[in-house]
Amino acid sequence: MRCTVGGVTDAITVSGLRKTFGRTVALDGLDLTVRAGEVHGFLGPNGAGKSTTIRVLLGLLRADAGTATVLGRDPWRDATDLHRSLAYVPGDVVLWPTLTGGETIDLLGRLRGGIDEDRRRRLVERFELDETKKGKAYSKGNRQKVALVAALASGVPLLVLDEPTAGLDPLMEEVFQRELAALRDDGRTVLLSSHILSEVERACDRVSIVRAGRIVDTGSLDELRHLTRTRVHAVLEHAPSAEEVAGWPGAHDVTVEGDEVRCSVDAEHLGTLVADLGRRGVTGLTVQPPTLEELFLARYQGTGSTDRERENEAQPA
Amino acid sequence: MTAATAPTAPATPRIPVATRLTGFGQLLRLAWRRDRILVPSSVLGLVLFSVGSAQATLALYPTDAAATAGLSSVLANPAVVALYGPASAQSADALAVIKTVMLGAFLVGVLGLVVVRRHTRTEEDEGRLELLGAGVVGRWAPLAAAVTLATAAVVAASVLSALGLAALGMDPAGSAAFAVAWLTGGLATVGIAAVAVQLASTTRGAGGLGFGALGVLFAVRAVADSADPGTVLHGLAWLSPLGWAGRVEAYGANRQWVLVLGLLALAVGVLVAVRVLDHRDLGAGVIPVRAGPRRAGAGLAGPLALVTRLARGTIVGWAVGMVLGGVLVGSLLGAVTDMSGDPAIRDLLEKMGGGAGGLFADVYVATEIHFVAAAVAAAATALVLRLVAAERTGQGEVVLATATGRVRWYTAHLVVPVVLTAALLALLGAVVGLVGPTVTPDAPTFGESVGATLAALPVVWLMTGVAALLAGALPRFAPFAWGVLLASFLVSEVGPLTDLPSWLLDASPFTHLSTLPAGSFGWVAALVLTAAALALMVAGGVAYRRRDVA
Ligand SMILES: Nc1ncnc2c1ncn2[C@@H]1O[C@H](COP(=O)(O)OP(=O)(O)OP(=O)(O)O)[C@@H](O)[C@H]1O
Numbered sequence A: 001m002r003c004t005v006g007g008v009t010d011a012i013t014v015s016g017l018r019k020t021f022g023r024t025v026a027l028d029g030l031d032l033t034v035r036a037g038e039v040h041g042f043l044g045p046n047g048a049g050k051s052t053t054i055r056v057l058l059g060l061l062r063a064d065a066g067t068a069t070v071l072g073r074d075p076w077r078d079a080t081d082l083h084r085s086l087a088y089v090p091g092d093v094v095l096w097p098t099l100t101g102g103e104t105i106d107l108l109g110r111l112r113g114g115i116d117e118d119r120r121r122r123l124v125e126r127f128e129l130d131e132t133k134k135g136k137a138y139s140k141g142n143r144q145k146v147a148l149v150a151a152l153a154s155g156v157p158l159l160v161l162d163e164p165t166a167g168l169d170p171l172m173e174e175v176f177q178r179e180l181a182a183l184r185d186d187g188r189t190v191l192l193s194s195h196i197l198s199e200v201e202r203a204c205d206r207v208s209i210v211r212a213g214r215i216v217d218t219g220s221l222d223e224l225r226h227l228t229r230t231r232v233h234a235v236l237e238h239a240p241s242a243e244e245v246a247g248w249p250g251a252h253d254v255t256v257e258g259d260e261v262r263c264s265v266d267a268e269h270l271g272t273l274v275a276d277l278g279r280r281g282v283t284g285l286t287v288q289p290p291t292l293e294e295l296f297l298a299r300y301q302g303t304g305s306t307d308r309e310r311e312n313e314a315q316p317a
Numbered sequence B: 001m002t003a004a005t006a007p008t009a010p011a012t013p014r015i016p017v018a019t020r021l022t023g024f025g026q027l028l029r030l031a032w033r034r035d036r037i038l039v040p041s042s043v044l045g046l047v048l049f050s051v052g053s054a055q056a057t058l059a060l061y062p063t064d065a066a067a068t069a070g071l072s073s074v075l076a077n078p079a080v081v082a083l084y085g086p087a088s089a090q091s092a093d094a095l096a097v098i099k100t101v102m103l104g105a106f107l108v109g110v111l112g113l114v115v116v117r118r119h120t121r122t123e124e125d126e127g128r129l130e131l132l133g134a135g136v137v138g139r140w141a142p143l144a145a146a147v148t149l150a151t152a153a154v155v156a157a158s159v160l161s162a163l164g165l166a167a168l169g170m171d172p173a174g175s176a177a178f179a180v181a182w183l184t185g186g187l188a189t190v191g192i193a194a195v196a197v198q199l200a201s202t203t204r205g206a207g208g209l210g211f212g213a214l215g216v217l218f219a220v221r222a223v224a225d226s227a228d229p230g231t232v233l234h235g236l237a238w239l240s241p242l243g244w245a246g247r248v249e250a251y252g253a254n255r256q257w258v259l260v261l262g263l264l265a266l267a268v269g270v271l272v273a274v275r276v277l278d279h280r281d282l283g284a285g286v287i288p289v290r291a292g293p294r295r296a297g298a299g300l301a302g303p304l305a306l307v308t309r310l311a312r313g314t315i316v317g318w319a320v321g322m323v324l325g326g327v328l329v330g331s332l333l334g335a336v337t338d339m340s341g342d343p344a345i346r347d348l349l350e351k352m353g354g355g356a357g358g359l360f361a362d363v364y365v366a367t368e369i370h371f372v373a374a375a376v377a378a379a380a381t382a383l384v385l386r387l388v389a390a391e392r393t394g395q396g397e398v399v400l401a402t403a404t405g406r407v408r409w410y411t412a413h414l415v416v417p418v419v420l421t422a423a424l425l426a427l428l429g430a431v432v433g434l435v436g437p438t439v440t441p442d443a444p445t446f447g448e449s450v451g452a453t454l455a456a457l458p459v460v461w462l463m464t465g466v467a468a469l470l471a472g473a474l475p476r477f478a479p480f481a482w483g484v485l486l487a488s489f490l491v492s493e494v495g496p497l498t499d500l501p502s503w504l505l506d507a508s509p510f511t512h513l514s515t516l517p518a519g520s521f522g523w524v525a526a527l528v529l530t531a532a533a534l535a536l537m538v539a540g541g542v543a544y545r546r547r548d549v550a
């Protein structure tokens, strides 16, 4: 992964963002930093506030409190000027029923202040887009492709993508991934909201996880993994007693059945545990780092070791 | 392969009607829940319109003798008949509904059309019907629910009006015939709407088809009704449901059997719609979506170009309507001029909105302009409200996320209607000015006629401004622009013939229309109206800049 820190300014900084719709609190003190030149994953359960955050960043919604800076500008006051430097793909693309896909791409490019013809041609080809269809006649995935081509074909430094691949088939998802990699190599910044974890794992330098309008974690995937428990299954010659088990630091959900021990352990206490197990004569040992799904589920549900103060230890099977 | 299984066209499996209607009750309840304000308030408005204007007219002409003192010849005049339909009866009751029978039958039809479209094509267009269709909902159920609700609205407006009229002491048989006239026009339009929403593949396309058909049927009726009785042309009115409504002749011949035609039209419309529905795909129409150009023309750059391009079909439709309307009005001027010796006619027409003084043909043109101004204001309102529609679908969000500022996006949605209304009124004036003089030397000249239509612009723009303010500041209440427009028009339309309070009359912008080509042009009123329109538009823009767009 490229190192993006050091001397480079942040593309997006958000702090203490609050937005309510009537009695619904959509954003509740959200902080977010997207460094220049990184692909930043933006994750969270449905209704967590991702799209709302993005709309604030685009200057479509006015925050009730907090500050947001995008490419050094205030998105509410300098929206028009700012939009010359960014491209946006909404999660639910509705095209104009009477315009063809090709016309839509050209129009959006012109509204943004220009389009790169070569890149446009290449993208249309790669995404296998039929430009002559009218908006009404496109399938969901193809509508999404129109919006993607329009956004990717612009040479802007910042792309804001809200679930851009919802509806793309696996082949097109692959094309999208390659384009994303090319963008990163180009030094452009991408904020990518997504529910597809493998996509995020592959594409993103760092991720931010939002839940109920707040960020619950930010960092690279390695960092997030490090903060999550590892599962351990050991077969021992001398099984530990209940008191001994209670003394293991950072171990949770410990079960002892005959000579088998299962538990999950906070990453920083893994070494201590393995050493203790070793003293009891290990005949079999599996140590399983958290899968991506576990990593996110833990945070989506508000459990896991990052919320240390929480006593609720419910772990998905 | 045996003969029995020879590959023939696969027969459509016979699905029982009850199955195709599964979920009808629930959908009807859902439709009613969504329309529980729209339908009752529209029905109430229509009842107030018919009963209120009848009551006020009766107060002005309390006896048959007063009503028929010279008026029966007016009402039989072809040019007047073209506007309001035939009303040859010599009674105060007939006079009391002259303005509400035909116009009301038309408006009841519009209500039916709007309700049917809302719950069928719009739902399908926005993907919600798919959600329902995948559930336990028969294929016919949404259409059936929409038609049922629309029919109920038409019946409610017609029957309640008739009861109200009878309660005023008007002839019961005539009142029943009045209900028949409205029912005939309304039910037939519901049938037309049912077909239109199947044929077109978009909400706007369905609107174009439906309203276009309604306009054509009104024109057919106007031409036929104004022809000499007994001629073939006169009989053509039977081709138009609005013609049927006129031929009921409420408070005269009272031809109640005409209702059969309305019911028949509804039944045929629904059957055709069902047939189309069974053979088309969900989300599609019958009119296929053709492929288009690979690249955008050089002109399609910027928000104004986009808004104009999206309004292309609407613009063409209205332009055609103006040309047809202009030919109609222009050619009717001959009939008007024949009657110019009769002072009673002048009195009535002046009360109908033509203002005082000038040649008789001028007064008639002014009366027509009153109607056209309302129609053109409706076109402008629809275009302004597209700002809100784009916001709902998310298209506005995509545009606003480009370098298009909010003010430019908002302004584009105003420039198009402001310019279009001017062009449409000028077009109408030009056609009247070209056709009129070929029929009668009394017709206004080309210049007078264009000037007269353009003089309606400040009022049209004021109504545009009302829609702009609502769209900019209170998008959720934007549809109220329709209510304001309709109420303003109806108040000014029935006002002068009745004893409505003067403050109410003055509150309607349409009361302040110029009386050109007859009277003089009120510069002050025009400037005040234009300034007010501009102020409303600016206020809407200021609010639009500050509010959330999502
Ligand atoms: N215009 C609005 N009016 C009222 N409430 C809204 C509006 N927009 C969003 N909300 C509410 O704000 C909260 C956050 O919604 P948001 O669309 O940001 O979620 P999201 O994280 O994008 O979810 P998803 O993954 O489903 O797209 C939700 O509770 C939603 O109901």
Ligand SMILES: [Mg+2]
Residues within 6 Å of the ligand: A050, A051, A052, A091, A162
């Ligand atoms: Mg979202």
